[in-house]
Amino acid sequence: MKSNQVINNYDKFLLNTYGRQPIVIDHAHGVKVYDIEGNEYLDFFAGIAVNNVGQTNTKVVSTIQKQAEKLMHCSNIYYNIPAVELAEKLANLSDFNKVFFSNSGAEANEAAIKLARKYTGKGEIITALESFHGRTMLTVTATGQEKFSKPFKPVPPGFKYVPYNDIKAMKEAISADTCAIMLEVVQGEGGINVADKEYMKGVEKLCHDNDILLIIDEVQTGIGRCGSLFAYEQYGIKPDIMSLAKGLGGGFPIGATLATDKVAVGFEPGDHGSTFGGNPLACAAANTVLDIIAEDHLIENTKKMGQYTIDKLNGLKEKYDLISDVRGLGLLIGIELSMDGGDIVDKMREKGILINCTAGKVLRLAPALIITEENVDTMVQALDDIFSKINN
Numbered sequence: 001m002k003s004n005q006v007i008n009n010y011d012k013f014l015l016n017t018y019g020r021q022p023i024v025i026d027h028a029h030g031v032k033v034y035d036i037e038g039n040e041y042l043d044f045f046a047g048i049a050v051n052n053v054g055q056t057n058t059k060v061v062s063t064i065q066k067q068a069e070k071l072m073h074c075s076n077i078y079y080n081i082p083a084v085e086l087a088e089k090l091a092n093l094s095d096f097n098k099v100f101f102s103n104s105g106a107e108a109n110e111a112a113i114k115l116a117r118k119y120t121g122k123g124e125i126i127t128a129l130e131s132f133h134g135r136t137m138l139t140v141t142a143t144g145q146e147k148f149s150k151p152f153k154p155v156p157p158g159f160k161y162v163p164y165n166d167i168k169a170m171k172e173a174i175s176a177d178t179c180a181i182m183l184e185v186v187q188g189e190g191g192i193n194v195a196d197k198e199y200m201k202g203v204e205k206l207c208h209d210n211d212i213l214l215i216i217d218e219v220q221t222g223i224g225r226c227g228s229l230f231a232y233e234q235y236g237i238k239p240d241i242m243s244l245a246k247g248l249g250g251g252f253p254i255g256a257t258l259a260t261d262k263v264a265v266g267f268e269p270g271d272h273g274s275t276f277g278g279n280p281l282a283c284a285a286a287n288t289v290l291d292i293i294a295e296d297h298l299i300e301n302t303k304k305m306g307q308y309t310i311d312k313l314n315g316l317k318e319k320y321d322l323i324s325d326v327r328g329l330g331l332l333i334g335i336e337l338s339m340d341g342g343d344i345v346d347k348m349r350e351k352g353i354l355i356n357c358t359a360g361k362v363l364r365l366a367p368a369l370i371i372t373e374e375n376v377d378t379m380v381q382a383l384d385d386i387f388s389k390i391n392n
């Protein structure tokens with residue numbers, strides 16, 4: 001089948017929910033993606049911060065092959081080894097003690113909110129403007145951007161929104177019914193807005209002083225993406241609940257909601273569940289991903305390559321007025337432009353490099369954590385070429 005035929009059939013047979021790039025992906029390995037016409041792309045998006053250990057990582061592939069032959073699914077009414085191994089690993093690697101497994105980021109956040117409400121007996125959740133927490137009815141409502149929830153009214157009640165990085169606004173929003181504050185450490189979809197250190201510390205203190213739970217949504221920032229296994233670690237805070245998904249399964253769908261022992265008692269049998277959540281195949285893949293991150297020193301590479309990329313991009317910013325800001329944490333990087341970024345994404349793709357644009361004007365880079373200096377140089381050179389042809 002040719003690309004245009006596939007695209008026509010998408011229009012015909014799939015609900016029209018995505019603005020898609022006009023390439024049909026056939027296969028991928030490492031940081032390289034290939035379309036069905038045989039074109040090669042250097043991937044600086046990694047399937048929205050999912051393929052952190054690289055596409056079709058041979059260790060992940062081999063784990064999935066072996067586990068698929070042995071046991072793919074067995075229901076959560078029985079025990080299985082990969083799930084308990086992953087739970088123990090996550091507990092040992094974080095400040096949390098217990099986990100609930102699901103299949104996606106939105107589900108991980110749903111579980112986080114249900115647990116917080118059940119544990120506290122209170123209802124109100126405070127989230128940030130420009131946040132993104134998922135696409136289910138509850139999580140579009142948690143999301144502090146009206147465009148995601150307005151068309152679907154009525155939405156569930158119990159959410160309040162405050163400007164990000166504004167501790168005064170957060171303090172004023174707290175009421176007697178506040179159950180939890182839910183934040184991203186870096187707002188990914190919202191334009192790569194990085195939380196200030198003092199802000200996060202301040203929010204933690206507000207939570208502590210007012211008996212409010214702190215939920216950190218690390219669906220995009222977790223699994224090494226920001227230069228530590230979980231981004232919150234860089235802030236010296238200890239949240240009560242954390243949600244994970246995107247990078248956790250190395251491309252295989254899995255979500256996880258982690259909680260401290262204190263809060264975990266909120267859930268009792270029957271309170272929450274998922275048919276597929278934490279199935280042996282997904283958990284085996286995630287176990288291997290966490291092993292690879294440690295064995296291949298991917299956190300170190302993320303820190304190094306993140307700084308290298310930011311430095312290179314700041315060089316471009318000196319050169320071009322249309323770059324208004326370069327920011328990020330680890331390998332979650334935003335380039336804010338004074339113009340719409342969609343056109344730049346298209347031009348980059350035509351040059352064989354995949355990037356993304358979010359919040360209208362912010363080019364988002366989220367490559368695999370195995371990226372090299374050479375890859376970064378190629379990407380920056382392509383941006384330089386494109387910017388040099390645009391009249392400032």
Ligand SMILES: *Cc1c(COP(=O)(O)O)cnc(C)c1O
Pocket residue numbers: 103104105106107109132133134135184188189217218219220221245246
């Ligand atoms: C992507 C994302 C979600 C939603 O994850 P899905 O797997 O698409 O449901 C939630 N929170 C954040 C911060 C995200 O980036």
